[in-house]
Amino acid sequence: MKKILPIIIIGILLIGGISVNATKNENISQKTDKLFFNQPKINNVEDEILIDFENSNSWLKTTGNPMIPCYTKTYIFPFGTKIKNVKATYSEEMQYNLENKIILSPNPTTYINGKKLIYNQQIKDINSYIYPENKIEYNIYSGIIEGKRSIILNIKCFPIQYISSENKILFSENFDITISYEKSDITTINNEEFDMVIIAPEIFSSEIQPLIDHKDTFGIKTFLKTTQDIYSEFSGVDEA
Secondary structure, eight states: OOOOEEEEOOOOOOOOOOOOEEEEETTEEEEEEEEEOOOEEEEEETTEEEEEETTOOEEEOOTTSBOEEEEEEEEEEETTOEEEEEEEEEOOOEEEEOSSOBOBOOOOEEEETTEEEEOOOOOOOOTTSEESSSSEEEEEEEEEETTEEEEEEEEEEOSEEEETTTTEEEEOSEEEEEEEEEOOOOOOOOGGGOSEEEEEOGGGHHHHHHHHHHHHHTTOOEEEEEHHHHHHHSOOSOOO
16 A cells, blocks of 8 residues: 555635536536526615625635625536636626625624634625625635545525625526536546645645645656545534
């Protein structure tokens, strides 16, 4: 058995109906997906507004900025697949005027020696632009799905965007997602055949992938083991 050299990267753990098909152009294939979102719900909470939509499954919570609902979807590809591009087109935006401001995300807190500490993050001024700025965000990482090493693409869709200066939201009902990817010729590899494992939080996976590709190019078989995978598979005293 080869020795596995661990690299530990420590960081702060800080997006319908569906139709899927694939087309191929030389070495690049495409997968398309249609997402449908229900009309936004505007709820008054005292003198603030809480925005949501029925099939949302996540939130954008940036300290000091408005809480924005979103939809997260995960796509699984065979190990070695290279995600080349992710694009989204969406339906015409509808506008909703708000009577009050949207609820802000709270400051993170912790306790040291019994004393409560609040993390005060510098808040970016969002009055001059749309928040969030992009309709989609995505991350690429590797992991084990149903016992198989896989490439995992996680996409966050933001049907709702907020214009603070005008106190209104923009809403898009339909999203068309196009994923361009290069298929892999790599066969399934047992963990014992790896030369290196990189341990890091899932949020860093897309930044780490070029390092994995670089190591593989030089014959150093490398894979990423996320701290989230470790927490789910093993018990321990704390989550470092």
